[in-house]
Amino acid sequence: MTQPLTRTRVAVAAGFFLQGLVFAAIVTQTPRIKDKFGIDDGALTGILVLVAVVSGVGSVIAGMIAERRTSAVAFKLALATIGLGALLVGLAPNLGLLLAAFVIYGLGVGGVDAGMNMQGVRVQKAYGRSIMANFHGMWSVGGITGALYASGVAEIDVPLAISLVIVAVVVWLVVVWASPAFIEAQEHEAGLSAKGLDLPWRPILIFGLVVLLFYAADTGILTWSSVYLEDALDASKTVAPLAYGAYQAGALFSRFGGDFLVRRIGAPSVVAIGTTVGIVGLVTVVSAAAPAMAIAGFFIAGLGLAILAPLAFAALAGAVPATALDVAIARMNIANYLGAILGGGLIGAAATADHLRWAFVIPLVLIPIVLLTARSFRTADPDSVEAV
Structure with a gap:
């Protein structure tokens, strides 16, 4: 690697930050998007x-680009794509073009998720x-920054289009600065993405399950x-x-x-402790009799659970050959979106059935499964050479 290591670390961290920034800048403005296009909650959920x-597709494409070129190229292109997606979401004049814009953004999201973890490990x-x-953690900082930005532009009545054009320009400027410092040199095994059965699937499946x-x-x-605080615990719109915020604060810590x-x-010990703390947090949420208790529970849940994803990618990196690393990360990253669909769907179904408290029993039942995989995380320790 020809670039100073510190600059490379900062550049890759900037990519994580941009992903969180753009995601929050778009998602926290969904009420404005709904009003602009006259869509209801069901249509928004569909989007x-x-x-x-589409993000799952973007993750696979990033793996293919990384294999044929480098993960630095995949990461750079994906970051530029989320900037383009934000721009097009802001400028879309009708629902059809809005859907196309979200498809482009989704492809970029999948590529960035894969590329940033390829570079990070x-x-x-x-x-x-x-x-x-x-x-x-920098992703979380970016998310908080994006949410504050969205709140600010809404407060001073900056049009949605202009607010997202600004986001896109910021992304592209940072990419121009950061991308030369990404790690370029990589080992590849030609055609691995096309020969998926040749991948080391056992660690991909183990750590993919955790993701x-x-x-x-x-x-x-x-x-x-x-929604839980407001509808089930009668919290005010200010408190809900x-x-x-409490969950994100826990995740930052x-x-x-x-x-x-x-x-x-x-x-392995960190995963076991984090999972246990997360379970305690979810139990607190489910049993909460007042908003303050639920807020504390969400903080505790974030404090425990947020460590799982980064350590899963680190553990995969220690468990697969260098020649398969980028493609393996791209494949495992698909579990990210499967989990999002599963969690959003199951909990959403319970929530719409007016059983909000029971909705959070779903993650409470699922998360303990992680404890069964804790020992496999020994490969996340940088000095480990053991295989899963």
Whole structure:
């Protein structure tokens, strides 16, 4: 690697930040999108599911590009694509073109999710210590920044189109600065993406299951936590959003402190502790008698669960040959979107059936399965050479 390692780390972290920024800048403005195009909640849900499905395709495409070129190229193109997607969502004059814009954005999202983790695990390998959780923490920082930005532009009545044009320009400027520092040198096994059965599927499936379970819980919490407080616990419209904020605050603590814990006690122990803490948080949410108790539960859930995704990617990187790494990450990343669809669908179905408290029993039942995989996470420790 010819670039200074610190600049490479900052550049890759910037990519994680941009993903969170664009996602939040679009999703938190969905009320404005609904008003502009006159669509209802059902249609909006359909659009979000479409984005999740297309993102899986984008992840596979990123794996193919990484195999034929490098993960740096895949990451750079995908970041440019989410900028384009944001631009087109803002400028779309009718529903048909809005759907096309979200398809483009979804392809970019899948590519960025895959590309940023491909680059992140390589930077971690170069450092020789756990830093993946910090990268995912930058995604959370980007998400919070994007939400604050969306709130600000709405407050001063900046048109949706202009607000997203600004986001797109910011993305492209950062990509121009950051992409030269991405890690270019990689090993490849020609044609691996076309010969999917040759991939090391056992670690992909083990850690992919963890990713699926995490994002099923994560999507359900992010989508329905505020609704739960308002409808089931009679919280005010001012208090209800604090559930989302509490969960994200817990996630920040988890991700920015998680790498330190991995270095001290090892990834398997961190996964076991994080999962257990997450279960405690979900139990608190389900049994909450008042909004304050539920808000505390969501914070505890974020504190425990948010470490699972970055360590799953780090563990996969330690369990597969270097020649298969990029394609393996792209394949496992599909579990992200399957989990989002599963969590959003199951919890949403329970919520629409007026059983909001029971809706959060779904992630409470699913998350303990992660404990069965904890020992496999020894490959997330940078000094580990064991196979899953």
